[in-house]
Protein backbone atom coordinates (compact mmCIF):
# COMPACT_ATOMS: atom_id res chain seq x y z
CA UNK A 1 0.00 0.00 0.00
CA UNK A 2 1.12 3.54 -0.71
CA UNK A 3 0.76 6.70 1.37
CA UNK A 4 1.05 10.43 0.76
CA UNK A 5 1.29 13.09 3.45
CA UNK A 6 0.34 16.76 3.06
CA UNK A 7 1.96 18.85 5.79
CA UNK A 8 0.74 22.31 6.80
CA UNK A 9 1.89 24.83 9.40
CA UNK A 10 4.92 24.99 11.60
CA UNK A 11 8.21 23.12 11.84
CA UNK A 12 6.72 20.88 14.54
CA UNK A 13 4.30 19.45 11.96
CA UNK A 14 7.11 18.82 9.48
CA UNK A 15 9.04 17.01 12.22
CA UNK A 16 5.92 14.95 13.05
CA UNK A 17 5.62 14.02 9.38
CA UNK A 18 9.16 12.62 9.46
CA UNK A 19 8.17 10.42 12.44
CA UNK A 20 4.99 9.35 10.69
CA UNK A 21 6.96 8.23 7.63
CA UNK A 22 9.12 5.92 9.76
CA UNK A 23 6.03 4.44 11.39
CA UNK A 24 4.17 3.92 8.10
CA UNK A 25 7.18 2.31 6.49
CA UNK A 26 7.44 -0.10 9.46
CA UNK A 27 3.82 -1.03 8.67
CA UNK A 28 4.87 -1.85 5.12
CA UNK A 29 3.57 1.32 3.42
CA UNK A 30 5.59 2.90 0.61
CA UNK A 31 5.57 6.58 -0.30
CA UNK A 32 3.37 7.49 -3.28
CA UNK A 33 4.56 10.05 -5.82
CA UNK A 34 1.13 11.50 -6.52
CA UNK A 35 -2.37 11.55 -4.99
CA UNK A 36 -3.71 9.27 -7.70
CA UNK A 37 -1.26 6.51 -6.68
CA UNK A 38 -1.96 6.67 -2.94
CA UNK A 39 -4.07 4.21 -0.93
CA UNK A 40 -3.87 6.44 2.12
CA UNK A 41 -3.72 10.25 2.11
CA UNK A 42 -2.80 11.97 5.36
CA UNK A 43 -3.34 15.65 6.11
CA UNK A 44 -1.05 16.87 8.90
CA UNK A 45 -2.93 20.02 9.78
CA UNK A 46 -2.47 23.42 11.42
CA UNK A 47 -5.22 25.29 13.27
CA UNK A 48 -3.44 28.48 14.16
CA UNK A 49 -5.41 30.33 11.48
CA UNK A 50 -8.85 29.66 10.14
CA UNK A 51 -7.48 29.71 6.59
CA UNK A 52 -5.32 26.65 7.40
CA UNK A 53 -8.37 24.60 8.39
CA UNK A 54 -10.39 25.82 5.40
CA UNK A 55 -7.60 24.72 3.06
CA UNK A 56 -7.77 21.16 4.40
CA UNK A 57 -11.56 21.00 4.31
CA UNK A 58 -11.38 22.40 0.75
CA UNK A 59 -9.02 19.55 -0.24
CA UNK A 60 -11.81 17.08 0.58
CA UNK A 61 -13.37 17.85 -2.83
CA UNK A 62 -10.29 16.25 -4.40
CA UNK A 63 -10.80 13.21 -2.13
CA UNK A 64 -14.33 12.73 -3.54
CA UNK A 65 -12.87 12.64 -7.06
CA UNK A 66 -10.04 10.27 -6.05
CA UNK A 67 -12.48 7.95 -4.34
CA UNK A 68 -14.38 7.48 -7.58
CA UNK A 69 -11.23 5.80 -8.94
CA UNK A 70 -10.12 4.11 -5.71
CA UNK A 71 -13.03 3.08 -3.48
CA UNK A 72 -10.66 1.86 -0.77
CA UNK A 73 -8.82 5.15 -0.39
CA UNK A 74 -8.21 5.99 3.29
CA UNK A 75 -8.28 9.67 4.25
CA UNK A 76 -6.60 10.56 7.54
CA UNK A 77 -6.54 13.91 9.31
CA UNK A 78 -3.95 14.46 12.02
CA UNK A 79 -2.20 17.44 13.64
CA UNK A 80 -3.84 20.41 15.33
CA UNK A 81 -7.35 19.92 13.92
CA UNK A 82 -7.89 16.65 15.80
CA UNK A 83 -9.05 16.23 19.41
CA UNK A 84 -9.93 12.53 19.52
CA UNK A 85 -8.24 9.62 17.75
CA UNK A 86 -11.08 7.70 16.07
CA UNK A 87 -12.18 6.02 12.86
CA UNK A 88 -15.51 6.52 11.12
CA UNK A 89 -16.70 3.36 12.94
CA UNK A 90 -15.52 4.32 16.45
CA UNK A 91 -18.18 4.67 19.15
CA UNK A 92 -17.11 8.19 20.02
CA UNK A 93 -15.67 10.12 17.17
CA UNK A 94 -13.83 13.37 16.67
CA UNK A 95 -16.07 16.32 15.78
CA UNK A 96 -14.29 16.58 12.42
CA UNK A 97 -16.48 13.70 11.23
CA UNK A 98 -19.43 16.13 11.39
CA UNK A 99 -17.62 18.68 9.20
CA UNK A 100 -16.89 16.44 6.25
CA UNK A 101 -17.95 12.96 5.17
CA UNK A 102 -14.66 12.32 3.46
CA UNK A 103 -12.50 11.51 6.51
CA UNK A 104 -11.94 7.90 7.52
CA UNK A 105 -9.56 8.42 10.44
CA UNK A 106 -8.84 11.29 12.80
CA UNK A 107 -5.55 10.82 14.64
CA UNK A 108 -4.01 12.78 17.51
CA UNK A 109 -0.40 12.93 16.46
CA UNK A 110 0.87 12.05 19.95
CA UNK A 111 -1.10 8.82 19.53
CA UNK A 112 0.56 7.90 16.25
CA UNK A 113 1.12 4.27 17.34
CA UNK A 114 -2.71 3.89 17.43
CA UNK A 115 -2.91 4.36 13.66
CA UNK A 116 -2.52 0.64 12.90
CA UNK A 117 -5.53 -0.23 15.12
CA UNK A 118 -7.62 2.55 13.58
CA UNK A 119 -6.83 1.24 10.08
CA UNK A 120 -7.92 -2.24 11.19
CA UNK A 121 -11.09 -0.86 12.77
CA UNK A 122 -11.85 0.86 9.49
CA UNK A 123 -11.16 -2.13 7.31
CA UNK A 124 -10.44 -5.47 9.04
CA UNK A 125 -9.46 -6.94 5.66
CA UNK A 126 -6.26 -4.86 5.60
CA UNK A 127 -3.46 -7.00 6.97
CA UNK A 128 -0.72 -5.07 8.70
CA UNK A 129 2.43 -6.55 10.24
CA UNK A 130 2.66 -6.57 14.03
CA UNK A 131 5.15 -3.94 15.10
CA UNK A 132 7.70 -5.52 17.42
CA UNK A 133 10.15 -2.65 17.96
CA UNK A 134 9.54 -0.87 21.26
CA UNK A 135 10.76 2.38 19.72
CA UNK A 136 7.67 2.45 17.52
CA UNK A 137 5.28 2.21 20.45
CA UNK A 138 5.97 5.70 21.69
CA UNK A 139 5.59 8.76 19.46
CA UNK A 140 8.68 10.50 20.85
CA UNK A 141 10.90 7.46 20.43
CA UNK A 142 10.12 6.86 16.79
CA UNK A 143 13.30 7.63 14.88
CA UNK A 144 12.29 10.05 12.15
CA UNK A 145 12.92 9.63 8.50
CA UNK A 146 14.89 12.90 8.30
CA UNK A 147 14.32 14.87 5.11
CA UNK A 148 17.81 16.36 5.33
CA UNK A 149 21.10 14.71 6.23
CA UNK A 150 22.59 17.90 7.62
CA UNK A 151 19.64 19.47 9.49
CA UNK A 152 17.28 17.91 12.00
CA UNK A 153 14.25 19.28 13.81
CA UNK A 154 13.98 17.44 17.10
CA UNK A 155 10.95 17.83 19.40
CA UNK A 156 11.77 18.21 23.09
CA UNK A 157 8.25 18.75 24.38
CA UNK A 158 4.63 18.59 23.27
CA UNK A 159 1.56 20.58 24.22
CA UNK A 160 1.31 23.83 26.09
CA UNK A 161 0.18 24.99 29.54
CA UNK A 162 0.06 28.70 28.78
CA UNK A 163 -3.53 29.05 27.52
CA UNK A 164 -3.18 32.29 25.59
CA UNK A 165 -6.81 33.27 25.09
CA UNK A 166 -6.65 33.17 21.27
CA UNK A 167 -4.78 29.89 20.91
CA UNK A 168 -6.07 26.40 20.24
CA UNK A 169 -2.80 24.54 20.93
CA UNK A 170 -3.42 23.62 24.61
CA UNK A 171 -6.68 21.97 23.43
CA UNK A 172 -5.37 20.38 20.25
CA UNK A 173 -1.94 19.27 21.50
CA UNK A 174 -2.88 18.90 25.16
CA UNK A 175 -0.92 19.83 28.27
CA UNK A 176 2.80 20.39 28.14
CA UNK A 177 4.99 17.32 28.57
CA UNK A 178 8.75 17.24 28.19
CA UNK A 179 10.62 14.43 26.61
CA UNK A 180 13.25 12.74 28.80
CA UNK A 181 16.64 14.36 28.34
CA UNK A 182 18.42 11.03 27.74
CA UNK A 183 16.13 10.27 24.78
CA UNK A 184 16.72 13.68 23.21
CA UNK A 185 20.47 13.33 23.65
CA UNK A 186 20.43 9.90 22.10
CA UNK A 187 18.55 11.19 19.05
CA UNK A 188 20.92 14.17 18.72
CA UNK A 189 23.98 11.96 19.07
CA UNK A 190 22.76 9.51 16.47
CA UNK A 191 22.02 12.34 14.04
CA UNK A 192 25.48 13.88 14.51
CA UNK A 193 27.08 10.44 14.11
CA UNK A 194 25.41 10.23 10.69
CA UNK A 195 27.05 13.55 9.71
CA UNK A 196 24.38 16.01 10.93
CA UNK A 197 25.55 19.61 11.31
CA UNK A 198 22.55 21.55 12.60
CA UNK A 199 19.90 20.70 15.16
CA UNK A 200 16.80 22.76 15.91
CA UNK A 201 15.01 21.84 19.13
CA UNK A 202 11.26 22.14 18.84
CA UNK A 203 8.46 22.79 21.28
CA UNK A 204 5.58 25.22 21.73
CA UNK A 205 7.59 26.92 24.49
CA UNK A 206 11.01 25.27 24.54
CA UNK A 207 12.36 27.41 27.36
CA UNK A 208 9.86 25.89 29.80
CA UNK A 209 11.37 22.47 29.07
CA UNK A 210 11.14 20.33 32.23
CA UNK A 211 9.09 22.93 34.12
CA UNK A 212 5.50 22.01 33.25
CA UNK A 213 2.96 20.83 35.82
CA UNK A 214 3.18 17.33 34.33
CA UNK A 215 6.99 17.33 34.51
CA UNK A 216 6.91 18.45 38.13
CA UNK A 217 4.34 15.79 39.07
CA UNK A 218 6.43 13.12 37.37
CA UNK A 219 9.61 14.42 39.02
CA UNK A 220 11.59 13.56 35.85
CA UNK A 221 13.95 16.50 36.19
CA UNK A 222 14.44 16.40 39.98
CA UNK A 223 18.01 15.18 39.70
CA UNK A 224 19.26 18.23 37.79
CA UNK A 225 21.51 20.73 39.60
CA UNK A 226 19.68 23.61 41.27
CA UNK A 227 20.17 27.11 39.86
CA UNK A 228 20.09 25.96 36.26
CA UNK A 229 16.96 25.44 34.21
CA UNK A 230 16.45 21.99 32.63
CA UNK A 231 16.50 23.66 29.21
CA UNK A 232 19.96 25.14 29.74
CA UNK A 233 21.19 21.77 31.09
CA UNK A 234 19.92 20.17 27.90
CA UNK A 235 21.59 22.79 25.69
CA UNK A 236 24.90 22.29 27.50
CA UNK A 237 24.75 18.55 26.97
CA UNK A 238 23.96 18.89 23.26
CA UNK A 239 26.69 21.51 22.86
CA UNK A 240 29.24 18.84 23.82
CA UNK A 241 28.48 17.20 20.48
CA UNK A 242 30.62 19.92 18.89
CA UNK A 243 33.58 17.57 19.29
CA UNK A 244 31.71 14.98 17.22
CA UNK A 245 30.82 17.39 14.41
CA UNK A 246 27.72 19.34 15.48
CA UNK A 247 28.14 22.93 14.33
CA UNK A 248 24.80 24.64 14.90
CA UNK A 249 22.17 24.44 17.59
CA UNK A 250 18.91 26.40 17.43
CA UNK A 251 15.56 26.28 19.22
CA UNK A 252 12.04 27.49 18.60
CA UNK A 253 9.75 28.86 19.99
CA UNK A 254 10.58 30.50 23.27
CA UNK A 255 8.17 32.26 25.60
CA UNK A 256 9.12 35.57 27.27
CA UNK A 257 7.84 34.29 30.63
CA UNK A 258 10.39 31.47 30.70
CA UNK A 259 13.48 33.22 29.31
CA UNK A 260 15.98 32.96 32.15
CA UNK A 261 19.27 34.76 32.70
CA UNK A 262 21.13 31.47 32.45
CA UNK A 263 19.58 30.89 29.02
CA UNK A 264 20.69 34.33 27.83
CA UNK A 265 24.21 33.60 29.12
CA UNK A 266 24.20 30.21 27.39
CA UNK A 267 23.38 31.84 24.04
CA UNK A 268 26.45 34.02 24.48
CA UNK A 269 28.65 31.19 25.68
CA UNK A 270 27.90 27.83 24.05
CA UNK A 271 29.90 27.13 20.88
CA UNK A 272 27.08 25.66 18.86
CA UNK A 273 24.21 27.96 19.91
CA UNK A 274 23.52 30.36 17.06
CA UNK A 275 23.16 34.13 17.58
CA UNK A 276 19.46 34.08 16.79
CA UNK A 277 16.28 33.82 18.82
CA UNK A 278 12.59 33.80 17.99
CA UNK A 279 10.73 35.45 20.84
CA UNK A 280 7.02 36.12 20.25
CA UNK A 281 5.73 39.34 21.80
CA UNK A 282 2.23 39.23 20.18
CA UNK A 283 1.33 42.83 21.14
CA UNK A 284 3.02 46.04 22.23
CA UNK A 285 0.43 47.22 24.76
CA UNK A 286 -0.05 45.81 28.26
CA UNK A 287 -3.87 45.87 28.01
CA UNK A 288 -3.79 43.76 24.84
CA UNK A 289 -1.28 41.36 26.43
CA UNK A 290 -3.60 41.01 29.43
CA UNK A 291 -6.59 40.12 27.25
CA UNK A 292 -4.39 37.65 25.42
CA UNK A 293 -3.35 36.11 28.77
CA UNK A 294 0.29 36.66 27.95
CA UNK A 295 1.86 36.68 31.43
CA UNK A 296 4.42 39.49 30.97
CA UNK A 297 4.41 43.21 30.38
CA UNK A 298 5.98 45.12 27.50
CA UNK A 299 8.51 46.46 30.00
CA UNK A 300 9.55 42.91 30.99
CA UNK A 301 9.80 41.93 27.32
CA UNK A 302 11.99 44.93 26.54
CA UNK A 303 14.28 44.12 29.49
CA UNK A 304 14.83 40.65 28.00
CA UNK A 305 15.62 42.14 24.58
CA UNK A 306 18.11 44.54 26.18
CA UNK A 307 19.85 41.72 28.06
CA UNK A 308 20.00 39.56 24.92
CA UNK A 309 21.54 42.38 22.89
CA UNK A 310 24.04 43.18 25.62
CA UNK A 311 25.11 39.57 26.16
CA UNK A 312 25.14 38.55 22.49
CA UNK A 313 26.07 41.64 20.43
CA UNK A 314 24.50 41.54 16.98
CA UNK A 315 22.04 38.77 17.92
CA UNK A 316 19.18 38.46 15.41
CA UNK A 317 15.74 38.54 17.00
CA UNK A 318 12.47 37.70 15.33
CA UNK A 319 9.01 37.87 16.84
CA UNK A 320 5.29 37.26 16.29
CA UNK A 321 2.47 39.82 16.34
CA UNK A 322 -1.28 39.51 16.11
CA UNK A 323 -3.08 42.55 14.71
CA UNK A 324 -6.75 43.28 15.30
CA UNK A 325 -7.13 41.09 18.39
CA UNK A 326 -10.46 41.44 20.26
CA UNK A 327 -10.80 44.95 21.66
CA UNK A 328 -7.60 46.27 20.05
CA UNK A 329 -7.96 50.07 20.06
CA UNK A 330 -6.14 52.47 17.78
CA UNK A 331 -3.90 53.38 20.71
CA UNK A 332 -3.07 49.74 21.40
CA UNK A 333 -2.23 49.06 17.77
CA UNK A 334 -0.06 52.18 17.67
CA UNK A 335 1.86 50.88 20.70
CA UNK A 336 2.50 47.58 18.86
CA UNK A 337 3.62 49.47 15.76
CA UNK A 338 5.91 51.71 17.82
CA UNK A 339 7.44 48.76 19.64
CA UNK A 340 8.28 47.06 16.36
CA UNK A 341 9.67 50.32 14.91
CA UNK A 342 11.81 51.07 17.96
CA UNK A 343 13.17 47.57 18.51
CA UNK A 344 13.80 46.83 14.83
CA UNK A 345 13.36 43.07 15.02
CA UNK A 346 15.12 41.15 12.27
CA UNK A 347 11.87 39.58 11.22
CA UNK A 348 8.27 39.32 12.37
CA UNK A 349 5.57 36.81 11.58
CA UNK A 350 2.25 38.55 11.96
CA UNK A 351 -1.33 37.70 11.31
CA UNK A 352 -4.73 39.31 11.39
CA UNK A 353 -6.64 37.89 14.32
CA UNK A 354 -9.17 35.20 13.45
CA UNK A 355 -11.29 33.52 16.08
CA UNK A 356 -10.50 29.85 16.79
CA UNK A 357 -13.50 27.90 18.00
CA UNK A 358 -13.10 26.49 21.51
CA UNK A 359 -10.63 29.10 22.75
CA UNK A 360 -11.31 31.43 25.70
CA UNK A 361 -11.36 34.41 23.32
CA UNK A 362 -13.98 32.83 21.06
CA UNK A 363 -16.27 32.28 24.04
CA UNK A 364 -15.64 35.44 26.01
CA UNK A 365 -14.10 38.21 23.91
CA UNK A 366 -15.87 39.82 20.99
CA UNK A 367 -14.00 39.72 17.69
CA UNK A 368 -14.88 43.39 17.28
CA UNK A 369 -12.15 44.89 15.12
CA UNK A 370 -13.65 45.24 11.62
CA UNK A 371 -11.94 43.21 8.89
CA UNK A 372 -11.09 46.40 6.99
CA UNK A 373 -9.29 47.82 10.04
CA UNK A 374 -7.41 44.54 10.59
CA UNK A 375 -6.30 44.63 6.97
CA UNK A 376 -5.14 48.25 7.23
CA UNK A 377 -3.18 47.54 10.40
CA UNK A 378 -1.65 44.45 8.82
CA UNK A 379 -0.51 46.52 5.81
CA UNK A 380 1.01 49.19 8.02
CA UNK A 381 3.07 46.60 9.92
CA UNK A 382 4.00 44.87 6.68
CA UNK A 383 5.35 48.10 5.17
CA UNK A 384 7.36 48.69 8.32
CA UNK A 385 8.67 45.12 8.22
CA UNK A 386 9.91 45.58 4.64
CA UNK A 387 11.85 48.72 5.60
CA UNK A 388 13.38 47.16 8.71
CA UNK A 389 14.33 43.88 7.00
CA UNK A 390 16.01 45.80 4.14
CA UNK A 391 17.97 47.89 6.64
CA UNK A 392 19.03 44.82 8.62
CA UNK A 393 20.13 42.90 5.53
CA UNK A 394 22.08 45.85 4.14
CA UNK A 395 24.42 45.61 7.15
CA UNK A 396 25.68 42.24 5.90
CA UNK A 397 26.74 43.51 2.45
CA UNK A 398 30.51 43.20 2.06
CA UNK A 399 30.77 40.70 4.92
CA UNK A 400 31.57 37.00 4.70
CA UNK A 401 29.11 34.58 6.23
CA UNK A 402 29.10 30.87 6.95
CA UNK A 403 26.11 29.39 5.18
CA UNK A 404 24.64 25.93 5.60
CA UNK A 405 23.50 25.03 2.08
CA UNK A 406 19.99 23.57 2.08
CA UNK A 407 18.68 23.33 -1.48
CA UNK A 408 19.07 24.40 -5.09
CA UNK A 409 16.44 26.29 -7.04
CA UNK A 410 16.63 27.82 -10.50
CA UNK A 411 20.41 27.46 -10.62
CA UNK A 412 21.00 29.07 -7.22
CA UNK A 413 21.97 27.45 -3.93
CA UNK A 414 20.02 28.55 -0.85
CA UNK A 415 20.93 28.33 2.80
CA UNK A 416 20.98 30.18 6.10
CA UNK A 417 23.70 32.09 7.89
CA UNK A 418 24.39 31.82 11.61
CA UNK A 419 21.97 34.73 12.20
CA UNK A 420 19.37 32.78 10.23
CA UNK A 421 19.49 35.10 7.21
CA UNK A 422 18.60 33.46 3.93
CA UNK A 423 21.53 33.57 1.52
CA UNK A 424 21.59 32.61 -2.16
CA UNK A 425 24.57 32.17 -4.45
CA UNK A 426 25.75 30.24 -7.51
CA UNK A 427 27.42 26.92 -6.83
CA UNK A 428 27.49 23.21 -7.43
CA UNK A 429 24.66 21.05 -6.11
CA UNK A 430 27.27 18.92 -4.35
CA UNK A 431 27.60 21.73 -1.77
CA UNK A 432 24.12 20.96 -0.41
CA UNK A 433 24.49 19.83 3.18
CA UNK A 434 27.81 21.63 3.72
CA UNK A 435 28.72 24.86 5.51
CA UNK A 436 30.46 27.18 3.06
CA UNK A 437 31.80 30.74 3.26
CA UNK A 438 29.96 33.26 1.14
CA UNK A 439 30.85 36.90 0.48
CA UNK A 440 27.67 39.00 0.50
CA UNK A 441 27.41 41.25 -2.56
CA UNK A 442 23.85 42.47 -2.38
CA UNK A 443 20.76 42.59 -0.19
CA UNK A 444 17.59 41.82 -2.07
CA UNK A 445 14.14 42.33 -0.49
CA UNK A 446 14.23 39.37 1.92
CA UNK A 447 17.39 37.54 0.87
CA UNK A 448 21.13 38.12 0.78
CA UNK A 449 22.96 37.43 -2.47
CA UNK A 450 26.63 36.54 -2.64
CA UNK A 451 29.41 34.45 -4.05
CA UNK A 452 31.25 31.48 -2.60
CA UNK A 453 34.84 32.23 -1.62
Ligand code: SF4
Nearest residue numbers: 160162163164167169
Ligand atom coordinates in the same frame (compact mmCIF):
# COMPACT_ATOMS: atom_id res chain seq x y z
S1 SF4 B 1 2.33 29.89 24.42
FE1 SF4 B 1 0.29 30.64 23.92
S2 SF4 B 1 0.40 30.94 21.68
FE2 SF4 B 1 2.12 29.60 22.23
S3 SF4 B 1 1.28 27.53 21.97
FE3 SF4 B 1 1.02 28.07 24.13
S4 SF4 B 1 -1.08 28.87 24.23
FE4 SF4 B 1 -0.47 28.89 22.07
